[in-house]
Amino acid sequence: MKIEENIICSEVHRAFFKSKIGESFSFNVTFQKWLKANSGKYKDIDIMIDYAAGRVMKLGELTPEWWT
Numbered sequence: 001m002k003i004e005e006n007i008i009c010s011e012v013h014r015a016f017f018k019s020k021i022g023e024s025f026s027f028n029v030t031f032q033k034w035l036k037a038n039s040g041k042y043k044d045i046d047i048m049i050d051y052a053a054g055r056v057m058k059l060g061e062l063t064p065e066w067w068t
Contacts (some may be wrong), residue, residue: 014026
């Protein structure tokens with residue numbers, strides 16, 4: 001799945017993120033705005049996967065199919 005231009009955060013996108021991050025995933029306004037503003041960019045951004053455990057991944061590692 002790629003971040004398409006003018007992305008609309010649908011159930012398909014929600015299911016994708018839940019499959020990558022876990023059932024606790026939910027969209028918030030800040031993340032939705034970021035997705036819309038940065039489609040196709042920023043694969044080296046750090047994404048906090050688990051705050052309590054300090055687990056961080058690069059967006060490009062989390063979603064390699066977006067960058068090919």
